[in-house]
Amino acid sequence: MFVDDLRENCEGAERVGMTAVRHRNAPRTVAELEGLLGVELR
Numbered sequence: 186m187f188v189d190d191l192r193e194n195c196e197g198a199e200r201v202g203m204t205a206v207r208h209r210n211a212p213r214t215v216a217e218l219e220g221l222l223g224v225e226l227r
Contacts, residue, residue: 186221188214 187198187205195205204221208214215226 186218188218 187195187203188208189195189198189205190208192207195207198205206214206217206221219226
């Protein structure tokens with residue numbers, strides 16, 4: 186799992202096999218991580 190606010194970094198992470206989440210704001214990032222991980226983070 187890789188979280189970053191830069192598109193280029195997320196693309197690079199995905200190229201090497203990581204799941205990337207592009208951070209734009211905390212509520213959106215937390216919601217996306219919860220969906221991917223299957224756990225509640227709040």
